[in-house]
Amino acid sequence: MKIHLALATLLALTIGAASFAPAYAMGDGDDSGTKPKCKKGEVVKNGKCVKAHSGVLPDEQLYQQGRALAQAGEYDWALTVLAAVGNQNDPRVLNYIGYSHRKSGRLDQAFGYYNKAIEIDPNFVLAREYLGEGYVAAGRVDLARLQLAEIANRCGTTCEEYLELAEHIETGVN
Structure with missing residues (x-):
């Protein structure tokens, strides 16, 4: 429903x-x-x-x-x-292509789409959050923490994307 x-x-x-x-x-x-x-x-x-x-x-x-x-x-x-x-260069489209690949277990493909979205719009914190969640799934918490820091620089430590990625890092859940 x-x-x-x-x-x-x-x-x-x-x-x-x-x-x-x-x-x-x-x-x-x-x-x-x-x-x-x-x-x-x-x-x-x-x-x-x-x-x-x-x-x-x-x-x-x-x-x-x-x-x-x-x-x-x-x-x-x-x-x-x-x-x-x-427009396959729309960062939002690239982000959800990455999201779909990540959730399907195709992490390497997901990383490429997230990185392209971020290259186009470095301030796209949702793509950074999802990239960080992918890094958590891949066991690369160090890289997830780098994305968390980038999110903090762009929207602070109280924005939804920061809080979500921080929780994924803490719990280790993708």
């Missing part, structure tokens, strides 16, 4: 709640036929499921749907949607 609520909110924001009833990219178990139940590799466009490809939706909508899928644990599906974003 949590996943569906997040997707409904996302879709209402990115597509416009007035245009149709909330839709869920992953389906919601409702067989009434009122909501699309997209298959992997599809996105919601105008309340219908369509194949994800470059130009099918504006980049922002593709990013938002890809991000929601990644956060919902649909990593490979998220990668498909994020690959359809035209």
